[in-house]
Amino acid sequence: MTYDAFLKELDAGQVHPAYLFYGKEDLLCETGVQHLTDKLLSPDERSLNLSIIYGRDAVGLTDALNTPPVFAAKRVIVVKQAQDLPEKHQAAVVRYIQNPPSDGCLILWTGELDKRTTFYKQLEKNIKLVECANLKGRELNNWIRSYIEGQGKKLDDGTLGRLAALAFPSLREAASELDRIILMVGEKKNISLSDLEEAGSSSFALERWKLTDALSAGKVENAIIIGQNLQFWGLHSTQIIGDLFRLFQRLWYIKRHIDKHQVEQARRTMKLLPFLFEKYVNIAPTLSLDNLETGLIRIYNADLNIKSGIHSDDVELNLLIVELGRLLTDRQGTH
Numbered sequence: 001m002t003y004d005a006f007l008k009e010l011d012a013g014q015v016h017p018a019y020l021f022y023g024k025e026d027l028l029c030e031t032g033v034q035h036l037t038d039k040l041l042s043p044d045e046r047s048l049n050l051s052i053i054y055g056r057d058a059v060g061l062t063d064a065l066n067t068p069p070v071f072a073a074k075r076v077i078v079v080k081q082a083q084d085l086p087e088k089h090q091a092a093v094v095r096y097i098q099n100p101p102s103d104g105c106l107i108l109w110t111g112e113l114d115k116r117t118t119f120y121k122q123l124e125k126n127i128k129l130v131e132c133a134n135l136k137g138r139e140l141n142n143w144i145r146s147y148i149e150g151q152g153k154k155l156d157d158g159t160l161g162r163l164a165a166l167a168f169p170s171l172r173e174a175a176s177e178l179d180r181i182i183l184m185v186g187e188k189k190n191i192s193l194s195d196l197e198e199a200g201s202s203s204f205a206l207e208r209w210k211l212t213d214a215l216s217a218g219k220v221e222n223a224i225i226i227g228q229n230l231q232f233w234g235l236h237s238t239q240i241i242g243d244l245f246r247l248f249q250r251l252w253y254i255k256r257h258i259d260k261h262q263v264e265q266a267r268r269t270m271k272l273l274p275f276l277f278e279k280y281v282n283i284a285p286t287l288s289l290d291n292l293e294t295g296l297i298r299i300y301n302a303d304l305n306i307k308s309g310i311h312s313d314d315v316e317l318n319l320l321i322v323e324l325g326r327l328l329t330d331r332q333g334t335h
Contacts, residue, residue, distance in 0.1 A: 001128065001129060001130050001131065002130075002131060002133075002139070003025075003028050003032060003130060003131070003132050003133075003135075003139070004139050004142065006032060006128075006130045007032075007035070010035060010036065010039055015036070015039065015040065015105065016105075016127075016128040017097070017100035017101075017102075017104065017105060017106070018096070018097040018100055018105065018106040018107075018108075018126065018127045018128065019036065019105070019106070019107045019108065019127065019128045019129075019130055020082070020108045020109075020110070020113075020123060020127050020128070020129050020130065021033060021107070021108070021109045021110070021130045021132055022109075022110045022111070022112070022113040022129070022130070022131060022132065023111075023112070023113070023131050023132035023133045024111075024112065024132070024133060024134060024170070025132045025133060025134060025135070025170060025171050025172075026111065026132070026170075026172065027170070027171040027172040027175060028132035028135075028171060029109050029132045030109075032130055032132065033078060033107055033109055036076075036105070036107060037050065037076055037078070037107075040073075040074045040076050040105055041072060041074060041076055042072075045069075045071070045072040048069075048070040048071065048072070049069050049070060049071075049072045049074065049075045049076060050075075050076050050078070051064040051075075051076070051077045051078070052078045052080065053077065053078070053079050053080070054079075054080050054081055054084075055079055055080065055081040055082045055083060055084035055085040055089075056081060056084040056085075058079075058085055058086060058089040061077070061079065061085075061089050061092060061093075062089070062092045064077045065077060065092055065093075065096045065104075065106070068101070068103060068104075069103050069104070073103065074103055074104065074105055075103060075104045075105070076104075076105050076107065077104070077105070077106050077107065078107045078109065079093070079106070079107070079108050079109065080109045081109070081110065081111075082108035082109060082110045083110040083111070083113070083114070083119075085119070090119045090122075093106065093108070093123075094119075094122045094123070094126075097123065097126040097127050098126055100126075108123075108127070134170075135171065137271065140164050141160055141161075141164050143171065144160060144163050144164055144174070144178070145160055147175060147178055148178060148182070148191065151178075151179075151182050152189070153182055153185070153188075153189060153190070153191055154189055154190050154191070155190075155191050156190070156192070158193055158275055159191055159192055159193050159195075159196060161274065161275040161276065162193060162196055162209065162275065163178075163196070165209065165275075165276050166208065166209055181195065181196070208230065208235070208240070208243055210226055211223055211226045211227060211230065211240070211243065211244075212243060212244070212247045214226060215244070215247070215321065215324060215325055215328060216247070216279075216283050216328060218325060218328060218329040219325075220321060220322055220325035220326075220329075223321050223325060224318055224321050224322070227240060227317050227318070227321055228314070228318075231313065231314060231317070236313075237306055237313035237314070237316070237317045238303060238306060238307075240317060241299055241302055241303050241306075241317070241320070244299055244320070244321075244324060245296070245299045245300075248292055248295045248296050248299060248324070249296065250270070250272070250280050251280055251283060251284050251287060251292055252289065252292040252293065252296065253266060253270065254266050254270075254277075254280045254281060254284045255284040255285070255287055255289055255292060256289060258281070258284055258285055259289070263281065283328075287328065288330065291327040291328070291330055292327070294327060295323075295324050295327045295328075298320065298323055298324065298327075299320065299324070302316050302317070302319075302320040
């Protein structure tokens with residue numbers, strides 16, 4: 001089950017006797033466990049009816065599994081780092097979920113899950129699995145909007161689209177970035193595109209967005225400065241090259257479909273956010289397919305040059321940005 005599907009079930013009042021939250025996005029796991037706990041126990045009930053246990057130690061787990069609730073409808077047991085449970089405690093968990101009590105809820109929380117283990121195979125048939133994977137598309141939009149609104153702010157669709165298009169390494173880092181933007185706007189209720197522009201000069205995520213914008217507009221000097229800032233903040237050059245590859249790949253694909261009068265087909269196939277697709281559609285008609293293909297080859301070679309040590313990261317990235325800028329500003333193509 002996806003995280004969004006879990007939330008919909010919870011909103012509908014559907015609760016299972018046992019859950020396993022797993023996946024790369026530990027912030028989703030954390031908030032999912034919190035939402036579930038809030039649903040099952042009031043603040044006054046938690047001191048007697050909520051047990052939080054860590055897998056490696058697991059002290060008190062067996063007792064918690066066998067203890068009924070006290071002055072509450074449910075007893076909740078949360079096991080963090082459940083993948084580290086010793087075998088004897090794994091066996092106790094398996095027995096519990098095979099015949100769960102009606103007045104209890106067991107919540108297991110792991111990181112990346114090895115589905116080859118015997119423990120997982122014993123769990124999967126009797127537990128509700130909630131995968132907390134990287135969010136994309138509508139799910140990411142919903143998460144950002146919910147997070148912002150939870151802080152008393154609002155976003156219009158354009159601003160939401162810009163935020164959703166950023167390449168955040170994780171939702172936890174996205175939350176940190178959103179918190180910074182919320183703090184920056186102060187008492188303002190509505191966060192606008194201009195607020196994001198103002199925040200961009202001190203934000204690696206927003207600068208990644210501004211890098212491709214600057215390059216697309218032919219502002220090579222600005223693009224070089226932005227690239228240097230990104231490296232200074234610790235973003236690896238290969239990650240920046242990945243952003244540039246996506247830019248050229250998308251422009252090539254859209255240009256090819258424009259030339260064939262198949263823009264709507266490209267829109268359906270690519271499934272990009274509307275503002276992002278329109279941005280590429282506005283740029284692509286004046287570009288050359290030959291130049292875009294040359295750019296893709298150059299990006300591939302830049303990645304090889306860095307990984308093989310032919311050039312240092314900063315030198316290769318600067319050379320790449322200059323050459324890509326030339327290719328994008330050369331409107332005289334053969335296609």
